[in-house]
Amino acid sequence: MASGAPFESIVLTVFGNDGNVIQQLVTDAMELSLRRDEGKTVIYISSGGSWERFGTPRTARSLDSVILPQQGKDGLVSDIRDFLSSEEWFRNRGIPYRRGYLLHGPPGNGKSSLVNAIAGELKLDICIVSLSNSEMDDHQFNSLLNNAPPKSILLIEDVDAAFSRRSASSEVSSKLSFSGILNALDGVASQEGRILFMTTNHLEVLDSALIREGRVDLKIQISNATKQQAQQLFTYFYSLDNQNPSNLEMATQFASKITDYSLSMSQIQGFLLQYKSSPQKALKHINKLIPVSLV
Ligand SMILES: Nc1ncnc2c1ncn2[C@@H]1O[C@H](COP(=O)(O)OP(=O)(O)OP(=O)(O)O)[C@@H](O)[C@H]1O
Numbered sequence: 001m002a003s004g005a006p007f008e009s010i011v012l013t014v015f016g017n018d019g020n021v022i023q024q025l026v027t028d029a030m031e032l033s034l035r036r037d038e039g040k041t042v043i044y045i046s047s048g049g050s051w052e053r054f055g056t057p058r059t060a061r062s063l064d065s066v067i068l069p070q071q072g073k074d075g076l077v078s079d080i081r082d083f084l085s086s087e088e089w090f091r092n093r094g095i096p097y098r099r100g101y102l103l104h105g106p107p108g109n110g111k112s113s114l115v116n117a118i119a120g121e122l123k124l125d126i127c128i129v130s131l132s133n134s135e136m137d138d139h140q141f142n143s144l145l146n147n148a149p150p151k152s153i154l155l156i157e158d159v160d161a162a163f164s165r166r167s168a169s170s171e172v173s174s175k176l177s178f179s180g181i182l183n184a185l186d187g188v189a190s191q192e193g194r195i196l197f198m199t200t201n202h203l204e205v206l207d208s209a210l211i212r213e214g215r216v217d218l219k220i221q222i223s224n225a226t227k228q229q230a231q232q233l234f235t236y237f238y239s240l241d242n243q244n245p246s247n248l249e250m251a252t253q254f255a256s257k258i259t260d261y262s263l264s265m266s267q268i269q270g271f272l273l274q275y276k277s278s279p280q281k282a283l284k285h286i287n288k289l290i291p292v293s294l295v
Pocket residue numbers: 065066067068105106107108109110111112113114200201265266269
C-alpha cells in the first residue's frame with residue numbers, strides 16, 4: 001500500500017436504500033475491534049513500506065516485572081510521560097515533537113521487555129521495524145516512519161546489526177542507505193509525536209551520527225544483573241512476601257552468591273525456571289549457576 005498505513009479498503013453494497021445498515025455495521029465493527037484491543041498492546045511489523053498487525057494483541061507486561069535499577073526505570077517512564085504531555089511546548093518553540101531513546105547493554109537484561117512494559121503502562125502500541133530485511137529501501141523506511149499508527153512506539157531492535165555495516169563512510173550494501181535512514185529519522189516530514197526506541201548490544205559499533213542529540217535524546221545502559229536485581233528477581237519469581245523474615249533471608253542468601261554484573265537476568269531467570277516451584281531448591285543448587293558467573 002502506497003501510504004504505508006495499516007489500513008485496507010472494503011467496499012460494502014446494500015440492496016435497498018437504508019444507509020443506516022452500513023452505518024450500524026461499521027459502528028459495531030469498530031466497537032468490537034476496540035474492545036478486543038482494550039488493555040492490550042498491538043504489535044505491528046513492517047512489511048514492505050506498510051505496517052501489518054502481528055498476531056493477537058498482547059496482554060501488557062507490568063513494569064514491576066522488569067527488574068532494573070529503580071532510578072533508571074522511573075526516570076525513563078517519567079521522561080516519556082513528560083514528552084507525551086508536552087506537545088504544545090515543543091510546537092511553541094519550533095522544536096520537532098519527537099523523542100528518541102537508545103537502550104544498550106549485553107543480551108538478556110530486559111531491553112525488549114522494558115519497551116513492552118512501557119507500551120503497556122502508557123497504553124501505546126509497538127511498531128517493529130526490521131532493518132535486516134534486504135528489500136527495505138530508503139523510500140519504504142521513510143514511509144514507515146511517517147505512517148506509524150498513532151499512539152505507538154517505533155522500535156528498531158538490534159540496530160547495530162544493520163548500522164555497523166552501513167556507517168556513513170562504508171559502502172551501502174543494500175537498498176537502504178545510511179543517509180536515507182538519517183534523513184527519515186529527522187526529515188521535516190517525519191511523523192510528529194513519534195517515540196523511537198532503538199536497542200543494541202554493541203553501542204561501540206554505532207556511528208555517532210545515528211545517536212547524536214536530536215536523534216537519540218536519552219541513552220540508557222542496561223547492564224548484567226547486580227546482586228540487588230538478583231534478589232528482587234528471586235522474590236518476584238516466587239511471589240515471596242518480603243515482610244516474612246525467612247523469605248527475605250532466602251532471597252538475600254541467593255543474591256549474596258551472585259557476583260555483580262557477571263550474569264544476565266535471563267540466565268538467572270533460566271536457572272530459577274528449573275526450580276520453579278521451590279525457592280529452597282534453587283538456593284540449594286545455586287552452585288550450578290555460580291560457575292557461569294565466574295567465567
Ligand atoms: N531486567 C529484567 N527483569 C525481569 N526479567 C528479565 C530482565 N531482563 C531479562 N529478563 C527476562 O529474560 C528474557 C530476555 O529478556 P529481553 O528479551 O527483554 O532481553 P534483551 O536485553 O532485550 O535481550 P537482547 O539484547 O538479546 O534482545 C525475558 O524472558 C525476560 O523476562
